[in-house]
Amino acid sequence: MSSATDRVPEATEVPRLLRYYRMLEPLPLGLGxxxxxxxxxxxxxYFRTIPAVVDSVRPGEVRVHMDDRRRVRNHIGTVHAIALCNLAELAMGAVAEMTIPVSHRWIPKSMQTxxxxxxxxxxQATATLDLPSPLxxxxxxxxxxxxxxxSGKEVFVARIQIWVTPKR
Structure with a gap:
């Protein structure tokens, strides 16, 4: 199995979302x-319900952070479980869009947390996606x-299963 980060896509097959990220990233002060x-x-x-920002993007890996705000806390003052699920799904969606070839589509099927x-x-959420070769x-x-x-301590993990099929 080869990692999606091992292969450089042709210019015509670079996902649109990745092109946008590369275009906006250089803007100063994190504005891009x-x-x-x-x-x-x-x-x-629904992703707008959490204060998340995509920090880094490359095929095979996406990093996203979510600030600790009152609106994402539970009754005991910690980040709510569903806010963490939402953060994980946002990171997964971004990495899927950046990694899965434009010839295919995907949809979430299940999530274990x-x-x-x-x-x-x-x-800080890190989603990774290693595509099988061939897909x-x-x-x-x-x-x-x-x-x-x-502090870098792992507080939550998710395994999100996606269904991938060719576009027809």
Missing amino acids: KRIFSEGFKLAAP EYLAKAKGRM GDKQDIVVPVRVTDP
């Missing part, structure tokens, strides 16, 4: 990342997402 993040969240409006520790502070006609692919707190 914020513009990109807000645009990405418009595609799936584990809450490992109290989530406090800015959460089959119809298949399930698992996207692991790891969420850490400001």
Whole structure:
């Protein structure tokens, strides 16, 4: 199995979302990342319920952070479990869009989660996606997402299964 990061896509097959990210990223003061993040969240409006910003993007790996704000906390003052799920799904969606060839489409099929520790502070999610080579006609692919707190401690993990099929 080869990693998606091992192969450089042809210019015509670079996903549109990756082209947008590369175009906006150089803007100063993190403005490009914020513009990109807000645009990405418009595609799936529920993502706008969390204060998330896409930090880095490359085929095979995406990093997203979510600030600890009152609106994402639960009754005990920690980041709410569903806010963590939303962060994981946002990271998974971004990495799928950046990695899956434009000849294919994907949709989430299931999510398994584990809450490992109290989530406090800015959460950092890293989603990775290694595509099988060759990519089959119809298949399930698992996207692991790891969420850490400001100290680097893993507080949440998700395994999101996506269904990938060719566009017809």
